[in-house]
Amino acid sequence: MGLSQADQIRLPLHRQTARRFKLMKRIVTLSLILAATLSLKSAQADEMAASNSAVAGASDTKHMGTAESASECNDMNAGEMVMMSSCLMPFGIMTGEAGKWMVGYQFTHEKMDGSLVGTDDISVSQILKQFPNAPTDMTMDMHMWMVMYAPTERLTLSAMIPYIRKEMNNVSVDGSRFVMRANGIGDLELRSAYLIFQTADKRHQLLLNGGIGVPTGSIDEEMDGFRVDYCMQPGSGTVSLQPGLTYLGQTTSWSWGADFKATVRLGRNDHNYRFGNRYESRAWIMRQLTSWLTISTGLNSAVWENIEGADPDLDLMMEQTTDPNLQGGKRLDAAFGLTFCPGMACCHGGQCCSAGQKFLDGQQLFVEGRLPIIQSLDGPELENSWTINIAWQWMF
Numbered sequence: 001m002g003l004s005q006a007d008q009i010r011l012p013l014h015r016q017t018a019r020r021f022k023l024m025k026r027i028v029t030l031s032l033i034l035a036a037t038l039s040l041k042s043a044q045a046d047e048m049a050a051s052n053s054a055v056a057g058a059s060d061t062k063h064m065g066t067a068e069s070a071s072e073c074n075d076m077n078a079g080e081m082v083m084m085s086s087c088l089m090p091f092g093i094m095t096g097e098a099g100k101w102m103v104g105y106q107f108t109h110e111k112m113d114g115s116l117v118g119t120d121d122i123s124v125s126q127i128l129k130q131f132p133n134a135p136t137d138m139t140m141d142m143h144m145w146m147v148m149y150a151p152t153e154r155l156t157l158s159a160m161i162p163y164i165r166k167e168m169n170n171v172s173v174d175g176s177r178f179v180m181r182a183n184g185i186g187d188l189e190l191r192s193a194y195l196i197f198q199t200a201d202k203r204h205q206l207l208l209n210g211g212i213g214v215p216t217g218s219i220d221e222e223m224d225g226f227r228v229d230y231c232m233q234p235g236s237g238t239v240s241l242q243p244g245l246t247y248l249g250q251t252t253s254w255s256w257g258a259d260f261k262a263t264v265r266l267g268r269n270d271h272n273y274r275f276g277n278r279y280e281s282r283a284w285i286m287r288q289l290t291s292w293l294t295i296s297t298g299l300n301s302a303v304w305e306n307i308e309g310a311d312p313d314l315d316l317m318m319e320q321t322t323d324p325n326l327q328g329g330k331r332l333d334a335a336f337g338l339t340f341c342p343g344m345a346c347c348h349g350g351q352c353c354s355a356g357q358k359f360l361d362g363q364q365l366f367v368e369g370r371l372p373i374i375q376s377l378d379g380p381e382l383e384n385s386w387t388i389n390i391a392w393q394w395m396f
Helices: 013-058 061-074 078-082 355-360
Strands: 101-118 120-122 133-149 155-172 177-185 188-198 204-214 244-250 254-265 278-288 293-304 329-340 363-395
Touching: 133 363, 204 254, 278 329, 293 363
Parallel strands: none
Antiparallel strands: 101 120, 101 133, 101 363, 133 155, 155 177, 155 188, 188 204, 204 244, 244 254, 254 278, 278 293, 293 329, 329 363
């Protein structure tokens, strides 16, 4: 009909249902393709293992030394795989590596477009009946640096700090448009993970996690002399506790796991508010396709509460993003990823590695995309459209 976004009305129920069905169909299709790929690769790996076993049994003894040496240089050692192969680990998890360091970098891009009240779409024109301004879409870019150290095989310590850039497009009731921008260092996170249980073969592990969020990020960002909205501030202004639990399971070429993390805010910041507590969980399964490539899929969920208190410099009647009671929600995402481990085929002794292999040994590259399956927001509140994570880490 050629209507502008500000003139749109609430989407009919059948259109909402059709859109969600289309998204679910896409996710199911991707999952089936992934499952078929994993099954095919698993069958190929089993066939190859059986073939190698037969060849090894028929080989002459004087050739066995040479064959084993070549195998060590070109294939993964099964014993090392049982020791929780790093190529079958999600980003930022390190266990059983006493004395090792890990440094890492992660880039996250998140896109939000349109608003929800509960699970229902609400148009900009509907929002402008409640507020003089309304956000139409928002992007968030985060650059996070991480360093980890394992003083023992059971204990891992880590620190991470992000740099965050946010941009939100808005429309006013008179039809004018403006862009709100903010950027800065986020809150520092200091974490620890302790191995509280593992089976004798080390295929199953349970980690107890603990952390503290330090309010190094700003809550004073302004634009044109006015303080930007809650969701635009790079920091929280409060100390937070971050308890959690992680389960890891692994076979030679498969791994799976689940974890839970809470962010519990303490007190109020200098502007008399605190962000709501946040609870996150995820479950994943990974399959190593080659010595240098792993594919993964999983589910990520998050629940976050409304803001307690209010910033006196923000008018809660100005926009949905300035109302502390319209900031909570919950979401379930489907995740699909690839992990590249170019140094995994390298002999750890170094005697049969090229200079390039030695340089890449311990380095990994992660690529992950997320699509929301369902969202329920205490809105009107901007809904997530998609998220992509690209990360690199190096253990040495």
